Amino acid sequence: MTNPTAAMLVIGDEILSGRTRDANMHHLAGELTGRGIRLREVRIVPDEHDRIVEAVIALRAAHDHLFTSGGIGPTHDDITADAVAAALGAKIDVRGDARALLAAHYQRTGLELNAARLRMARIPDGADLIENPVSAAPGFSLENVHVMAGVPAIFQAMLSGLLPRIAGGAPLLSQMLDVGRGEGEIATPLGELAQRFPGLSFGSYPYLRNGAHGTQVVIRGTDAGQLDAAMVELSKLLGRTG
């Protein structure tokens, strides 16, 4: 299995305090899976320089790609770009190309490109800009680190511009069977089936609906033939009519 791996770093006091419910992780997870990229870890850290630097260093070393969200606006708590530059040992300053994007945007909207807004043009040397079609201030990719905004509409727009530039992998296929029985009823046969198909991963997700226990069994893998074969076996073993 040659699927690229990825991690995500969410920078946000507001998520750790419970004020805001993160929406970007779920969106990124679905998009990456759809392109055959395995999201292997997510971390959420506060708006603190040292914590961001430490997480960037660890996560980009362990995975093919690191996607970050949050902390690239104009205010004093927006420190992600500088922290990523520090983590990668890159110089950072206001860059002409990013500044031009902001200048054009604020001219169009009649607002002033003041000192605070100019901070959003701080881009590390060697980084490629990620377009922001919503509010102009760009994200950037520096080596394998992709830095995007935290506002969900902007995060999603940046991601859809970025993803075509990143190589995907074999499609990550999945099939699901909804079993009208609790996990405890099916655990033993399911475990045996999982051992017979070591190239696939078998997940079982219990739910309670109207007081009744049920389980969704999800089989994941990249080999469509194996997946079909396992699903046939699973249906025989555990299907509602089996």
Next chain:
Amino acid sequence: MTNPTAAMLVIGDEILSGRTRDANMHHLAGELTGRGIRLREVRIVPDEHDRIVEAVIALRAAHDHLFTSGGIGPTHDDITADAVAAALGAKIDVRGDARALLAAHYQRTGLELNAARLRMARIPDGADLIENPVSAAPGFSLENVHVMAGVPAIFQAMLSGLLPRIAGGAPLLSQMLDVGRGEGEIATPLGELAQRFPGLSFGSYPYLRNGAHGTQVVIRGTDAGQLDAAMVELSKLLGRTG
């Protein structure tokens, strides 16, 4: 500021694949903040022994408490209890008190306490059980690690039983001002205000509503007097009528 700190570890392939949207993190964040416990980091890792062990060791060392969710059911992919025991060097096996809880539950419901369900009675030596009023299978606290289920209704029920046993801290207060202007308009005065109140944290959260940019400014801290003073200054500087 003597507030206890906490981290959360979410164990779940289904969240990393984008199949499921995590709900427990947001719930935990709100509950901890309400008790004066600072949630300082969240990690999400796959259902893999080594990854869970590594994260438990790192997170419990860096924080006063570690809360985990997911991976304590009866199926082959439920490996959290054993991984936590391994991380803390504790012995783990089916324990009489947990077994008795399960036996009573399954007798009541007329189901069999089979080998798979008995796995849910695997509890490390020295751990305190966390009650599960929904489906009996308990969580546990081992030293500063609190292991709970992933199903949100069960996670929430376990947490409400657990939290009264954990010492909280000074209330984490916050006040919010909704400023009908974009972040770029307010960033400079906001940054100056933040410097004048080093004991407080100032967050600014931009939003787009009907095409108009606005910002919510949140001030957080434990000193109510300081917070009130900062809020008065903030309203003078940035209030809609200011």
